[in-house]
Amino acid sequence: MTYQNYSLKQLQHIDAAHHLHPFTDHKELRAAGSRIITRAEGPFIYDLEGAEILDGMAGLWCVNVGYGRDELADAAYRQMKELPYYNSFFKCSTPTPVLLSKRLAEIAPKGIDQVFYGSSGSEANDTALRLVRHYWALEGKPEKNRIISRQNAYHGSTVAGTSLGGMEPMHQQLGGAVPNIVHVMMPYAYELALPGESDHDFGLRAARAVEDAILEAGADKVAAFIGEPVMGAGGVKIPPASYWPEVERICRKYDVLLMLDEVITGYGRTGEWFAATTYGISPDTITTAKALTSGYQPLSALLVGDRIARTLVEKSGEFNHGYTYSGHPVACAVALANLDIIEKEGLVERVKTDTGPYFAQALQEQIAGKGLVGEVRSVGLMGAIEIVKDKATKERFEGNGKAAVVVRDHAIANGMMLRATGDTMILSPPLIWTRATIDMACERIAKALDLAEADLRAM
Numbered sequence: 001m002t003y004q005n006y007s008l009k010q011l012q013h014i015d016a017a018h019h020l021h022p023f024t025d026h027k028e029l030r031a032a033g034s035r036i037i038t039r040a041e042g043p044f045i046y047d048l049e050g051a052e053i054l055d056g057m058a059g060l061w062c063v064n065v066g067y068g069r070d071e072l073a074d075a076a077y078r079q080m081k082e083l084p085y086y087n088s089f090f091k092c093s094t095p096t097p098v099l100l101s102k103r104l105a106e107i108a109p110k111g112i113d114q115v116f117y118g119s120s121g122s123e124a125n126d127t128a129l130r131l132v133r134h135y136w137a138l139e140g141k142p143e144k145n146r147i148i149s150r151q152n153a154y155h156g157s158t159v160a161g162t163s164l165g166g167m168e169p170m171h172q173q174l175g176g177a178v179p180n181i182v183h184v185m186m187p188y189a190y191e192l193a194l195p196g197e198s199d200h201d202f203g204l205r206a207a208r209a210v211e212d213a214i215l216e217a218g219a220d221k222v223a224a225f226i227g228e229p230v231m232g233a234g235g236v237k238i239p240p241a242s243y244w245p246e247v248e249r250i251c252r253k254y255d256v257l258l259m260l261d262e263v264i265t266g267y268g269r270t271g272e273w274f275a276a277t278t279y280g281i282s283p284d285t286i287t288t289a290k291a292l293t294s295g296y297q298p299l300s301a302l303l304v305g306d307r308i309a310r311t312l313v314e315k316s317g318e319f320n321h322g323y324t325y326s327g328h329p330v331a332c333a334v335a336l337a338n339l340d341i342i343e344k345e346g347l348v349e350r351v352k353t354d355t356g357p358y359f360a361q362a363l364q365e366q367i368a369g370k371g372l373v374g375e376v377r378s379v380g381l382m383g384a385i386e387i388v389k390d391k392a393t394k395e396r397f398e399g400n401g402k403a404a405v406v407v408r409d410h411a412i413a414n415g416m417m418l419r420a421t422g423d424t425m426i427l428s429p430p431l432i433w434t435r436a437t438i439d440m441a442c443e444r445i446a447k448a449l450d451l452a453e454a455d456l457r458a459m
């Protein structure tokens with residue numbers, strides 16, 4: 001049963017008849033038909049009709065080493081032949097998660113030496129939530145269980161992930177969040193800085209919202225603060241340099257644990273192995289997934305700092321939590337091969353010293369001047385383009401994000417995959433992009449912006 005026996009129309013019809021998609025308006029999808037991607041190579045994806053599209057999103061923030069890597073396929077194949085699965089419950093282990101844990105402890109920031117595995121970022125955040133609450137209970141402070149997060153944060157789509165996250169439309173369909181999670185303002189200067197307020201001052205003010213929430217609850221009731229170093233799905237919101245050090249200072253002052261969600265930023269995206277290093281902070285937990293395997297296998301790793309790990313080991317009975325696929329041997333084998341590639345090809349260093357700065361410059365020089373663009377920003381190889389009706393006043397087009405969809409559709413038709421979230425275009429390409437790939441992307445995006453502007457101004 002190969003898909004080649006089906007026409008595009010037939011596959012779209014079957015897809016519509018039987019396949020419920022994530023984050024999708026199914027009525028709309030059924031009217032339009034899905035785009036069916038059949039293969040990919042290097043930085044390009046190809047759809048069933050043969051269109052070649054430059055993948056500006058690395059799949060969904062994950063394919064950092066690009067497509068078509070035989071090393072990863074071989075690692076999976078060898079592991080599947082030798083031992084496709086065994087669990088790590090009941091005092092068992094298999095070799096690949098053992099070796100991957102050592103490897104992750106080596107590249108993780110200092111003071112982080114333990115790993116708990118799952119199969120997705122959402123699962124890892126569920127683990128993180130339980131673990132920090134369990135930690136305080138073991139420390140004799142079970143009432144210190146509140147978590148502070150941020151509006152518009154994305155921490156996954158399970159009940160715990162949605163509860164930790166601050167996405168209003170997701171909460172509306174949740175029917176009751178996990179209790180004792182509060183959300184404070186995000187460090188999004190473009191929309192939230194006051195007139196005349198410097199980035200530096202805005203960053204401090206956004207950090208103080210964390211302190212206010214701690215004081216309101218009482219420090220003895222607050223377990224942890226969780227945040228994405230750079231908010232991803234919420235629109236690549238890059239905090240001012242003053243934000244994270246101040247958040248860390250506040251967390252330490254009130255003995256509140258610092259949890260970073262690096263599901264996007266982990267493994268090189270910001271030009272360091274972890275964005276904790278980019279922002280100079282020392283978290284107690286780091287949630288990672290996506291680029292850990294470059295998306296070739298589902299795998300998450302919650303990196304656990306020594307403070308929590310020590311208590312867990314010394315005071316715990318059983319931690320009543322885990323997944324069938326925790327430490328899956330095939331996924332871990334692929335992760336090891338993936339880290340080999342990142343290391344061998346110097347991708348993290350390349351983002352830091354070459355492609356990251358070039359990407360920032362290209363966005364400024366080729367995109368920022370376009371009529372629809374209110375702001376461009378980037379860190380490493382993740383970037384955002386704000387779509388506005390009026391550059392000076394930052395006025396948006398009507399229709400809550402409809403304008404960005406017009407830009408996106410022109411971009412895809414132009415061979416450029418990027419994502420629209422609200423009124424923001426976002427980019428998170430594979431780390432294998434070169435200067436030439438960045439130029440190609442900017443050229444295609446510039447053209448899409450021009451075409452979209454003609455459409456939007458004529459409406």
Ligand SMILES: *Cc1c(COP(=O)(O)O)cnc(C)c1O
Binds near residue numbers: 123232261
């Ligand atoms: C994607 C993402 C998640 C959820 O990961 P899944 O693998 O989709 O469950 C969590 N946090 C952040 C920051 C993400 O970008």
